[in-house]
Each structure stands twice: as structure tokens, then as C-alpha cells.
Amino acid sequence: MLDEPFSRGASRLHLADPRCKLVAALAFAVCAALLRSPGPAALALLTGAALCLWARLPLPRLLRRLAAVNVFVAFLWLFLPFSLPGAPLLRIGPFPGLPDWLAPNWLSLTATDAGVAQALLVTLKSNAIVLAFIALAGTSDITAVGHAVARLGLPDKLALLLLFTWRQLHVVAQEYHRLRTAAKVRGFTPGTDLHTYRTYANMAGMVLVRSFDRAERVGQAMRxxxxxxxxHMLAEPAGRPGDRLLAAVIILCAAALLAADILQPLAGLP
Amino acid sequence: MSTATTPPNSGQPHNCAHAHAHDHAHGHGHPHPHPHSHSDDDATPPLAAVQDIHFTYSGSAEPVLRGASLALRPGRRIGLLGHNGSGKSTLLHLLMGLLRPQSGRVLHRGVPLVSETRKTREADFVPLRREVGFLFQNSDDQLFCPTVLEDVAFGPLNHGASPAEARAVAEATLERLGFAGFGSRVTHRLSGGEKKMIALAAVLAMQPQALLLDEPTNDLDPHTRDRLIAILAAHSPTHLIISHDWDFLAHTCDSFLTVQDGAVRTATHTPHTHVHTHTGGDVHHHHG
Structure with a gap:
């Protein structure tokens, strides 16, 4: 079922107080998101990767997680290079060999240096932020993160929403698997016909209704x-004496990157 | 209780009559081997009671309960029978305040929690729920913390125990039920039987005066079922059990009620001796 593979481990980051890690991750994300030049962005990516390395996360799983994020980034690479003004790097079309009705004269795309730089920047920044979040927030399980959110002074309702969303995701996933198995053992093989669509629609409806019922019963059992x-937390997050220092160092690094990014043009550097 | 061991050469369907006749001999008329002294003194109010309950589910025309009454007194071990859809579970949900009746009263130690004259709030049921533990039919509805220890400690924490106290109570309860060392196991990876026992531990950790169990033996293998019988015998002086498992009820209860036509009646049939034959008799097995 839904797993939290990164939350298990015994590295220094796993043992740190989730509150400190959350604050550090948030500060890092904000700073990284504000970067405007590729140098500091690349450094941010290195910082994120270093944090993951320090947390000793399993590499194959980490890469799979990154791949999922970069699907979205890939879409940016489809459009962004061609949509900013700048010096042309690559020109696709017009196609004089083809008949006019198939490829008219105006049909051409130009990738610019500014566009490619922008796409690169976004890629660096988003990967940096994802890596840092996996290394910092992902190394605590969701319950600990929920409690940390509450203990950081955010409203209890938000923390409960987070915890219950997580719990409910499990329930919905379980119900879906159960129904899919039930359909499979009765010989259902998905295709592209009306029967398939109707079956999936019924399944979606049943998943919702059943999950609602189950949520109701879980709520009753809790009451x-x-x-x-x-x-109430059974184990107060232990934390280590150096946790605050650790968070401070990460925040300072992020702030330094942002400062370098802002000061760079002022200092006349490339 | 009785174990049917057969010679290794009998691969044929095997007759367990001897074992069963013996087993039920003392169950007849006196279902429980240790008869309890009931506090039938009507002057002391029951721990929890429903009186003249009428209930219809919204969207349904047919009422489920029509004038049902039930009292849970300390020392009583009641088996509640009735066919599917007769309203057994509904009755327990009304007793615990999970449903509100259209009319009738719910009382906790004689204090009305639901009645015609007062408006009921959720908080009114807190003292009752502290004293009466409820084991759901489906353990998945009950276990929701990531680890066993957290789940068992959930109730004590809610009732104001410190984390250290809650941990101690949870660990002691798990040990009492023979699940010491299960604390760090992940709840959704437990087997069906283990889930049921951990859910029971979670209820027992709240140190209730009485237990309500809704079809506890569903999906239990004979071994876990025996374990449940032993645990109830040792740790549950007062309970009400909904079950279709006559044999289980005979071992765990000493009086029997049934929900019929929307009302609670004294059960007319009590557990009786029966003979059965089944295959697989050459495999070492238990009968209740």
C-alpha cells in the first residue's frame, strides 16, 4: 500500500526534531524559489543532493521520485525555450520542401538562449527544492510531520487535516484495490469499450461511497x-541538542545563496 | 477445549460425535463452566441501559427497533442473537451514542443521556464510553495509528494519561493478552486475527468496566478464537457479545437475548448438543 520509504532510517537527519527540519525545508524552498541565475541555482541543487546523501536515502527510489517530478519539468522544456524573446539557438521550420497547405510559411519555431536558460533555471530550482524536502521533511513519517505542524503553532485543524488526508488516502487506495481485485477475479479485462468505461465509473462511485462509510466508522471508533x-503524541519527538543549529546552518546556506544571487549583478560578475 | 486426535491412518471423513457430545454436556442448560453471581438487585441502576428505543434509519421506511430495552449490569455476560439485519448492531450503536433514537431513553448508571426531555450533546456520552469498551466488527475501522503501541495507547492518552503512563498501560495490556513485543509492529500489516486481538487490546487499555463485542469471531481461526475465549474468561467480568457463533457464545456468556421484531427478548433456544461430521478429520484440530 502507500508507503513512506524515506521515513525509515537512522541517519542524523532522521533523528532530528521534525519541527527544525520543517522550518529549514520551508526556508530553503523559499530562498531557492527566488533565485534568478543558474550558478546559485546549481549550488542549491548540490545542497539538496548533499542533504539526501547525508540522509543515506536509497538511490533507486530517490531517482524514481525525481523522475516523477521531472515529468512536469519536461512539459516546460517543450514550451519555455520557444516562448521567450532572445538570440535564436535553434530554428524548426519553415519547411520549403513540403506543400504549402501542409506547412505554411509562417509555421516555424525558434528556441532562444533566454528561453533555454529559463527552462534550465526552473529545472535546477525545482529539483533542488524536491531533494531538500525529501531529505528534510521526508525523513520523518507523516504523523511526526503532522505533530510538528501543530507544535509549530499552526492551527490544530490544519494538522488534523494533514493526518486524516493521509489516513484516508490509505483507505481509498485499499478500497480501490479490493474492488479491482473483485472485478479481475470475475474476468474483467479493461479495454476501450463502453463496458470498460461503465465499470470504471461504477468503481469510482463505489470507492467514494465505501470510503465515506469507512471514514464514518473510523470516526466513530475514535470517538x-x-x-x-x-x-496526543505517545513519544515526544526526541530531537538532538544540535537540531536548532542544524536548521540554522541550512537556513543560512539558503540565505547565502539568495544573497549571492541578488548581489551578483551588482558586483559585475557574469 | 476438547481436542480430537485421530489415528494417522484415517483419511476418511471423520465423526467427531464423541468429542462434541462431551464438550456440550456441561454446556447444556449451564452454558458457562463458571456460573457468575449476578447482581440482579434492581435497586442499583445498571451500568448502561436503553429503554423503549424506537429507531428508523433515515431514508428507510421500516423501523429497525420498536420498543427495544436492554440493561447491562455488572457481572452479566450476555450473548445477543438475532438474524442479519435484526438490529443488534444498531442497538449497541444507540447504547454508545453513535446513533440517536427517534424516541426512548439511554441511561448511564441511572443518569439519562438521551431522553424526551433533554437535548443530548456528544460530550454527555464521554463518561459512558470511558466505562464501556466497544469492539467493532471490522478491526480495520478501529486501528488507525501507524504502530500497534500508538494505537493501544490512543485511548489512555485521550483520557488524560501522560505519554509515559499511556505507554506503560499499553505495554502491560499487550503483555496480558500475550502480544508482548508487538508494540512496534505496523498495524496494517497484521493478520486478521492479530488485528482483532490488537483492537481488543486497544479497548482493554482504557480499563473499561464492561465490553461490547460485535461479532468478534468473524474471520478468526480456531486458535485465535480459543485465545479470545480465554482472554474474555480471564479479563472480562461483564460483557455483551453479538455473535452467530453458538459455540463461542456458550463458552463466553451465561445469559442469552435475541433481537426479534425490533425488540429484545430472552432467547428461546439455548446452546445444545449437536453431532456433526466433516472431512479433514485426520488433521489435528480443535472444536471450540
């Missing part, structure tokens, strides 16, 4: 055990 809108 019977005295739940009154507040989660």
Missing part, C-alpha cells in the same frame, strides 16, 4: 476511545 479533536 468511542475518547477522541475529542486533539491528537
Amino acid at each position: 468511542l476511545r475518547g477522541f475529542a479533536g486533539r491528537f
